[in-house]
């Protein structure tokens with residue numbers, strides 16, 4: 616086989632979820648299907664790998680040492696919302712409910728994939744939260760088993776490192792437009808436990 620083709624397959628097979636056979640299929644597809652698209656992909660990948668760094672503040676991908684969102688003086692510096700991925704950050708930000716700062720873990724605890732506390736590296740997050748202006752951390756990891764375990768573990772670490780910081784978690788519940796009849800029992804149970812007062816009766 617051609618050495619160039621071998622090198623391509625070898626590079627592809629290190630991608631998550633791609634074994635040797637699927638790497639081979641993908642390499643053949645890229646070269647066979649649309650050569651211009653393959654070149655565009657190669658250029659975009661080379662450029663992204665060259666220019667992107669992790670934002671010094673929120674850890675997401677950025678072309679500048681501090682990303683535009685973190686540099687925005689209008690952001691509330693007293694609240695830091697922790698998410699798993701840049702995609703989660705964008706989804707939350709699109710809801711326009713939160714004007715504070717973010718921190719992107721770039722993953723979650725996942726013992727089966729070999730991602731333990733060390734691999735996740737939360738020293739940067741703890742240093743970020745230890746700043747005097749930070750009063751609340753919102754743990755917005757996903758509501759999967761791994762996301763929940765990550766939130767629990769983070770809560771313990773943050774409470775130990777920065778005892779004055781308030782730690783909250785997003786509520787879980789029935790989706791907007793959802794009907795109870797169609798919700799699964801676990802979702803209903805969570806919605807029940809996270810129920811809130813509808814009218815503030817303090818008298």
Ligand SMILES: [Zn+2]
Nearest residue numbers: 670673682685
């Ligand atoms: Zn940032």
